Amino acid sequence: MTTDPFLDQIRDGVAAICSNFPGKYWQECDANRAYPEAFVQALTESGYLAALIPEEYGGSGLNLTAAATILEEIHRSGGNAAACHAQMYTMGTILRHGSDAQKAEYLPKIADGSLRLQAFGVTEPSSGTDTLSLKTTAIKDGDDYVINGQKIWTSRAEYSDLMILLARTTPRDQVEKRTDGLSVFLVDMKKAKGNGMEIRPIRTMINHATTEVFFDDLRIPANSLIGEEGKGFRYILTGMNAERILIAAECIGDAKWFIDKASAYASDREVFKNPIGKNQGIQFPIAKAYAHMLAAEAIVYRAAATYDNGQDPGAEANIAKMLAADASWEAAEACLQTHGGFGFAEEYDVERKFRETRLYQIAPISTNLILSYIAEHVLKMPRSY
Numbered sequence: 001m002t003t004d005p006f007l008d009q010i011r012d013g014v015a016a017i018c019s020n021f022p023g024k025y026w027q028e029c030d031a032n033r034a035y036p037e038a039f040v041q042a043l044t045e046s047g048y049l050a051a052l053i054p055e056e057y058g059g060s061g062l063n064l065t066a067a068a069t070i071l072e073e074i075h076r077s078g079g080n081a082a083a084c085h086a087q088m089y090t091m092g093t094i095l096r097h098g099s100d101a102q103k104a105e106y107l108p109k110i111a112d113g114s115l116r117l118q119a120f121g122v123t124e125p126s127s128g129t130d131t132l133s134l135k136t137t138a139i140k141d142g143d144d145y146v147i148n149g150q151k152i153w154t155s156r157a158e159y160s161d162l163m164i165l166l167a168r169t170t171p172r173d174q175v176e177k178r179t180d181g182l183s184v185f186l187v188d189m190k191k192a193k194g195n196g197m198e199i200r201p202i203r204t205m206i207n208h209a210t211t212e213v214f215f216d217d218l219r220i221p222a223n224s225l226i227g228e229e230g231k232g233f234r235y236i237l238t239g240m241n242a243e244r245i246l247i248a249a250e251c252i253g254d255a256k257w258f259i260d261k262a263s264a265y266a267s268d269r270e271v272f273k274n275p276i277g278k279n280q281g282i283q284f285p286i287a288k289a290y291a292h293m294l295a296a297e298a299i300v301y302r303a304a305a306t307y308d309n310g311q312d313p314g315a316e317a318n319i320a321k322m323l324a325a326d327a328s329w330e331a332a333e334a335c336l337q338t339h340g341g342f343g344f345a346e347e348y349d350v351e352r353k354f355r356e357t358r359l360y361q362i363a364p365i366s367t368n369l370i371l372s373y374i375a376e377h378v379l380k381m382p383r384s385y
């Protein structure tokens with residue numbers, strides 16, 4: 001953990017907000033698969049969700065290290081930032097690649113919470129991780145683009161005003177490079193709903209408000225295009241490093257929560273007239289999880305610092321995401337085992353956090369794909385796919 005006084009202040013501020021949203025709050029949201037509206041509202045009003053938006057657009061103009069600290073603290077406190085974290089990094093697409101008019105129109109409203117940009121439509125059912133084979137098309141027609149296709153796992157679509165959408169504008173066989181021909185759009189969800197866009201929720205093992213989104217001749221104005229037509233894949237890629245670092249910070253927060261919860265319970269719970277934490281069979285998995293968390297944390301904040309220095313954090317961001325997700329999963333397993341049967345009781349929050357942290361082995365990028373990235377881009381081995 002860093003000892004930067006500014007970051008400590010952020011941690012304390014976020015912890016104070018989170019203290020109003022205890023385990024019971026998250027248990028109820030989870031049981032009802034309800035969007036944590038009050039929490040998202042409180043976080044928006046505090047300005048923390050606008051951490052990465054520059055001051056000239058009404059945000060606080062903080063760096064990625066500060067944003068990672070905010071998300072880590074939410075998870076460290078037992079909460080879950082998945083309901084709103086996308087807002088932090090998806091707005092980067094507008095900030096980096098949007099026109100002056102788009103930035104002036106949207107960023108201040110995203111910063112003050114009057115518009116939510118929570119939905120990010122990239123993944124499709126038939127293409128999965130192979131993003132370049134996505135099939136959703138956007139065809140220019142007069143002053144509009146006409147969208148057809150389907151997205152899956154578009155989280156928070158029902159609670160978002162805007163969606164960043166990746167679609168194909170030039171057929172794959174008509175582009176020189178496989179990464180060309182995809183474009184990014186900012187879709188006004190309120191106008192689109194019922195007019196060519198339909199959202200269907202998917203119930204999952206966690207409370208994630210994720211959905212399928214169907215496009216059937218949806219017309220959006222041509223000025224919804226962000227940046228240049230055909231260059232969208234690059235724009236999405238530049239945002240992915242920030243996303244991976246921020247999600248990795250959430251994993252570190254989860255790992256710390258599990259480790260604290262496990263060590264406290266192990267010291268307290270007496271079986272055979274002794275605290276169970278006296279047994280090395282209980283101690284060692286928790287101690288090992290702590291060591292792995294600490295190592296992962298160092299890489300996560302190194303990746304954030306690399307990003308903040310304007311260098312390419314590709315390798316660090318991917319490695320941080322993998323190590324942090326592994327650390328949180330290891331800590332989750334040690335925590336559940338330490339709690340014995342009580343680990344399964346909803347009131348302890350362990351089973352909920354256990355389910356929630358499992359996601360990070362799969363999303364936003366799976367462990368296998370990170371290993372492929374390291375093998376190919378860092379170790380220069382042949383590409384496997």
Ligand SMILES: Cc1cc2nc3c(=O)[nH]c(=O)nc-3n(C[C@H](O)[C@H](O)[C@H](O)COP(=O)(O)OP(=O)(O)OC[C@H]3O[C@@H](n4cnc5c(N)ncnc54)[C@H](O)[C@@H]3O)c2cc1C
Nearest residue numbers: 120121122123128129153154155208362363364366368385
């Ligand atoms: C709860 C949830 C929320 C999500 N939110 C969003 C969102 O908001 N927006 C969005 O666009 N997407 C979202 N996703 C999608 C997520 O990014 C994908 O699920 C993830 O990238 C994996 O894609 P897939 O599910 O299609 O798996 P697949 O690509 O079908 O892969 C299945 C398995 O095969 C493995 N695999 C695939 N190819 C290879 C290979 N070449 N080598 C080795 N192993 C391989 C993968 O590692 C994985 O374990 C979300 C997913 C979930 C579950």
